[in-house]
Amino acid sequence: MSGIMDLSFLTEEEQRKILDVLKRDERLKKEEDRRVRKLRQELQELRKKGAIKADTDNSGKKCARCRESLGWFINAGELCPKCQHKVCKKCQVLQTSGRRKWLCLVCNKQMEIKARTGEWFYEKIPQVNNAKLVGTDLVRASMRSGPPSRGKYVSFSN
Incomplete structure (x- = not known):
């Protein structure tokens, strides 16, 4: 099966509505792509702002995100449960899920991007065949490929 649907039974009006x-x-x-691009830019800015290497000798004395000096007892910093960077209290984002769990700003932003873009879903399902068309891509390909049985197909290019 080529993955294309037979849409020859549709009237011109139905085809026009589908194309709309x-x-x-x-x-x-x-x-949505613009919104996601903006989120990714925010993530890049967060990464640049707190770019710190774990092997530098100051990594334990400064917050890995905002580069503020950490104290000995008050605001001594904690390791992010995900990336293991030491961050201060203001660079910790409390998670809304029940207990007192938190992530650093960068890990939280990464999680937010995955949630908003649906990347978490595609990471969970196995990629069996990348060539298969789904959703609107399948309908578009079907509209283009089939021979028109009731008049011409309407072009959907702008």
């Missing part, structure tokens, strides 16, 4: 939905979907995907 596909155009709207494309516009929404572009908006």
